Amino acid sequence: xxxxxxxxxxxxxxxxxxxxxxxxxxxxxxxxxxxxxxxxxxxxxxxxxxxxxxxxxxxxxxxxxxxxxxxxxxxxxxxxxxxxxxxxxxxxxxxxxxxxxxxxxxxxxx
Amino acid sequence: xxxxxxxxxxxxxxxxxxxxxxxxxxxxxxxxxxxxxxxxxxxxxxxxxxxxxxxxxxxxxxxxxxxxxxxxxxxxxxxxxxxxxxxxxxxxxxxxxxxxxxxxxxxxxxxxxx
Numbered sequence: 613x614x615x616x617x618x619x620x621x622x623x624x625x626x627x628x629x630x631x632x633x634x635x636x637x638x639x640x641x642x643x644x645x646x647x648x649x650x651x652x653x654x655x656x657x658x659x660x661x662x663x664x665x666x667x668x669x670x671x672x673x674x675x676x677x678x679x680x681x682x683x684x685x686x687x688x689x690x691x692x693x694x695x696x697x698x699x700x701x702x703x704x705x706x707x708x709x710x711x712x713x714x715x716x717x718x719x720x721x722x
Numbered sequence: 723x724x725x726x727x728x729x730x731x732x733x734x735x736x737x738x739x740x741x742x743x744x745x746x747x748x749x750x751x752x753x754x755x756x757x758x759x760x761x762x763x764x765x766x767x768x769x770x771x772x773x774x775x776x777x778x779x780x781x782x783x784x785x786x787x788x789x790x791x792x793x794x795x796x797x798x799x800x801x802x803x804x805x806x807x808x809x810x811x812x813x814x815x816x817x818x819x820x821x822x823x824x825x826x827x828x829x830x831x832x833x834x835x836x
Contacts, residue, residue, distance in 0.1 A: 621762065646824075655726075655812050655827030656765070701764060708753050708772070708816060710825055711781070712765040 615639055616704050618713025625720050631689040633716045635702035638683065642704035645678065647687050648712075650699045659700070660687070692720045724748050728813050728828035735803040735835045743798040743831050745813030753816045754796040755780070755825070756788065758809040765812065771796055803835045 618635045625631045637645075646661035662669045662676045662685065669676045675688040689696055697720050702713040729744045747754065755770035757780075767780030771790040785807060787799040796815075800807060810832050814825040 616764075618764070653829075655814075655829050657827065658824045661824075708818065708823060709767065709770060709780070710755070710765075710814075711767065712757075714762055714764040 615711045616702060616713040618702050618716060620716060621714065622717045623719070625692045625718065627692065627694060627720055627722050629692050629720075631687075631692045631696070631718055631720070633687045633700055633702070633718075634684065635686065635713050636682075636684045637704045639704070639706070640683070641706050642711075644705040645676070645685050646703050646705065646710070647674075647676065648701045648703060650701065650715075656701060689718075692718075694720045694722050696720050726813055726815055726826050726828040728811075728831050730831060731829065732832050733834070735800070735833065737803060737805060737835060739803050741800050741803065743800075743811055743813075743833070745796045745798065745828060746794050747796075747813075747815040747826070748794065749815060749817075749826065750793060751815035751826075752793065752818050753823075753825075754790065755814050756786070756796070756798045757812045757814065758782065758807075759812060759830075760809050768798065768811075800833075803833075805835045807833065808835045809833060 647659045648656035649659040650656040673690045678685040700716045703710045726747045752773045756768040757765040766782045769788040771777045813828045816823045816825045
């Protein structure tokens, strides 16, 4: 049973465009929702995170939108750049135990 | 500043062999965990530890053992390797197992079981 569902599996965006990745979770006990970015051959690294008492968090070109009632959250990458090409994972956490989504491979074309 | 160090980076095993994947962190983190990454499956939690001497099962623990004798080290043991355990394994650590703390990942171990 997948507790965190992520879509799409892959995404191709033109440089300067907006990339949007969506996640849905089931367990209302989750209290922390991070996004991780992973480049080929590397381990995932924290990109941005949000707590459920906040509906939106922005850091530079990256924004998380959070809808607690729908149990959904999304990552928006504004002005997408070729350097953003990577795999993105959403996750949900309770007591530090991270449960990840399936991942989205993003390709930003020049 | 080493962070989380995993060894080896690559390993090929024959079915039925056993081995230990090593993980060490130098950040004095209490919380450590092991994940496996498979295409289309994301990262799945195998085992985790909230401190020395304390371990617990994650989503996919079968076929794996862990122990945590020190804060720094959290080895993952494959008891009898199977082709289904072919995967990329990541170790992670974080300051504590509560609240919104960042998890730091190692570079991964790519394991092939033939």
